[in-house]
Amino acid sequence: MFNYTFQWKQALARLPQMLDGALVTMQIALLSMAIGILLAIVLTMFRLSGIRVLSAIARTWVEIARNTPALFQIYMAHFGLGSFGIYLSPFASILLGITFNNAGYLTENFRGALKAIPDTQARAARSLGFPQAGAFRYVVLPQMLRIAFLPMTNQMVWAILMTSLGVTVGMNSDLYGVTQDLNALTFRTFELFALAAVIFYVITKAITLGARLIAARLFRY
């Protein structure tokens, strides 16, 4: 039944190429998180603004990001926009798709975090003469980011894993794409993808541990 001969050496020989791919994967995830967090802050402010158009934009974004497959979002960034004559490179498409997804999920996380902050905090800040934006920036936002820190870490892990969807839009320089190409060259399918899985695991584990260290340094209250 099992007549497959493992050839780990062949796969390990490709490790340097795969690690280069891992760097690209981390790059996409980091960028998509950084932009995603900024967008989520903006969308959160849209939601709080009380201006109907803005809160509708935020609501729609969150609804689509959370209730459709990430693959669909990445497809739309590449082939969807392509239909309108906007052609993004695979890298830009995957970055756009994941960023869109991140921003949606994070906005929802921020909403939950805001609920945990009493209204009296903003009121106290306003009483000290802060305008609305200043009260948000200096009093509410830091507390919100702290409460949402753990969900943000989860989203970062999710962003790393989502990069694997890039192959569907022709991405071949990230970890998953590189592995796929090597597989086509060598047919060491099990070994290569097992190795890729280990690398994914190590990256996400490092993120979780790193986040814990950052939290300990940042949140001493």
Add this chain to the structure above:
Amino acid sequence: MIEIENVRKSFGTLEVLKGIDLTVQKGEVVTVIGGSGSGKSTLLTCINGLEPIDSGRILVDGTEVHAKATDLNRLRRKIGIVFQQFNAFPHLTVLENVMLAQVKVLKRPKAEAEAEAVKQLNHVGLGDKLAVYPSRLSGGQQQRMAIARALAMSPGYMLFDEVTSALDPQLVGEVLDTLRMLAREGMTMICVTHEMKFAREVSDRVAFFHKGVMAEIAPPDHLFGAPRDPELQKFLSATH
């Protein structure tokens, strides 16, 4: 000077302020007593413009609080307010709590803001807690920090909204002592309080609110010694 002229305010169908008139002179200490729901706390949040009013007007140093052209953020710098809930900013140390608005709102240089913060914190007896986060403070200490935070803005007026109501009984004294000290120093204050003994001691005048109306206002000796309003008589006999 704070001038309150025929102020009316409703929440939905409930009228909580039914035509309040009150003038507080510079240096005066006015305490407001009355049952819950009598409108006394609402009056304070109307004075600093946190709540809109339906009619009448409130003037602070001649500036109409609820006029459209009034820059409320600027006006609020003059009016310190301390609430029942301490509202410490949990993500900042005690020192940072007191520095934040000085730096971001008044644009004071950091060194100056820090010196002012240290001075005010010493003043309220928290000079040894500068680097501590509020979660490590008792309720009374948090409330004194909130007072120092308001004082650091160099306000002309201080409003205190039942600042001891959320405190354990043994912590009430330290906060009231801080208020007494401010009163002695000549700070213009309006204190909404349930502490009758305190009201009697520090006030130039005491106002009794009942169901949205200022039923009586008089110097403490008169108000507590010879109350005329029947509701006030009931209130005082119930609280003694």
